[in-house]
Amino acid sequence: MTSNRAEIHLRNPAGWFPRPCTPLPRLLLLTCAFVLAGIHLLTGCGTQSQAARDARTVATTFGQQGLSDGQFFYPRAIAVTPQGRTFIADKTGRIQRFSATGHVEKVWKTPENKAGMPVGMGLAPDGRLFVADTHYNRVLVYDQDGQLLNQFGKPGRGPGQFEMPTDVAIDRDGLIYVSETGGNDRISKFDAHFNYIKSFGGPEDGDAATSRPVGMTIDPDNTLWVADAVNHRLLHFSLDGQLLGRIGSIGSEPGQFRYPYDTALLPDGTLVVAEFGNSRLQQVSRDGKSLRTWGQGGWQVGQLGYPWGVAVAKGQVYAVDSGNNRVQVIDW
Numbered sequence: 001m002t003s004n005r006a007e008i009h010l011r012n013p014a015g016w017f018p019r020p021c022t023p024l025p026r027l028l029l030l031t032c033a034f035v036l037a038g039i040h041l042l043t044g045c046g047t048q049s050q051a052a053r054d055a056r057t058v059a060t061t062f063g064q065q066g067l068s069d070g071q072f073f074y075p076r077a078i079a080v081t082p083q084g085r086t087f088i089a090d091k092t093g094r095i096q097r098f099s100a101t102g103h104v105e106k107v108w109k110t111p112e113n114k115a116g117m118p119v120g121m122g123l124a125p126d127g128r129l130f131v132a133d134t135h136y137n138r139v140l141v142y143d144q145d146g147q148l149l150n151q152f153g154k155p156g157r158g159p160g161q162f163e164m165p166t167d168v169a170i171d172r173d174g175l176i177y178v179s180e181t182g183g184n185d186r187i188s189k190f191d192a193h194f195n196y197i198k199s200f201g202g203p204e205d206g207d208a209a210t211s212r213p214v215g216m217t218i219d220p221d222n223t224l225w226v227a228d229a230v231n232h233r234l235l236h237f238s239l240d241g242q243l244l245g246r247i248g249s250i251g252s253e254p255g256q257f258r259y260p261y262d263t264a265l266l267p268d269g270t271l272v273v274a275e276f277g278n279s280r281l282q283q284v285s286r287d288g289k290s291l292r293t294w295g296q297g298g299w300q301v302g303q304l305g306y307p308w309g310v311a312v313a314k315g316q317v318y319a320v321d322s323g324n325n326r327v328q329v330i331d332w
Contacts, residue, residue, distance in 0.1 A: 054302035057330050058302055058328050062329075072090045072326065073091050075089070076089060076322055077308075080123075080313040083313070085097065085099060086100075086327070087144075091117050092117065094107055094109050095121075102329070110136075116135025117134070118133050118140075119308070120132040120167030122169050122216070129142045132168050132178065134165055137163060162180055162188075166179045166212070167216045168216075171222060171239060175191060175197070175239070179214065179226065185210050185213065186199045186203075186210065199241075200240075208241075210235065212230045213229065214229045215274070216263075219265050225265075227260040228260070232257045234246070245287075255284070255290040257282070258276075260273045266332065272312065276306050279295065279306060280294060281294040282294075299323075299324050305324040306322050307320055316329050
């Protein structure tokens, strides 16, 4: 039994939520510790010449491994204002605000973090920061200086309840969308006063059923894109939850995904996807055509270690390079 469970974890890099299991072998525990500490055991790491190809488009990087202000311990969640002010959450439960030039401006911690830390967050049109406080089954609402304004949600599988929320998106009318994993595996919709409206994408939703939806993006035509991680695809919904389309399948070829964890909208209306399992970014059209891939597994500038999040601002792409404890800002 122990060896079977270890095999599952090794094959499934998205298995980042704690579950009851038998003890893991010592070698696997050590491997996980090395990865989280930023000591990378990445497969497929490129040569120096391969790294230079994508490094040429990196405008800047910020962050490094550590616990001090401006440093990261496995960053996962990102939100960026149109002007380039950046918010990053890492596994210490810290949320750090950076200037458009990558200098740390403000640091605060979520109210509780021993059970686990946020994996997603989104900015509302009015500037409020919504944080998916994953392991506490709630959403935290902050102003941009870190003052806690509101919170909503409680554990459960009923309407308006959460089981490991993963991301938050807010539309131009102030309506709120929260993705969840665990047993819910759905997107729930709330009004601007945090009242529950409906859910969609759940296990019984047929072709629209999600499995660990991790990242969400609302585009200018007021539709919702969801990174459906364990199904290795993107789902496109209306804001009422009607499935409009599906993109991708499992794999490492252009047009395929391996654990897509986040997506963001580029200025031309195409999408950029952070692939945790392929350690790359991929640009796709709205009809699923692969336009570009960027990055490969590694620790050099221009390479990525299990990217968890992605955002776009000022025509640049911000990649949360989780395994390398940094953010790379790319001239796309």
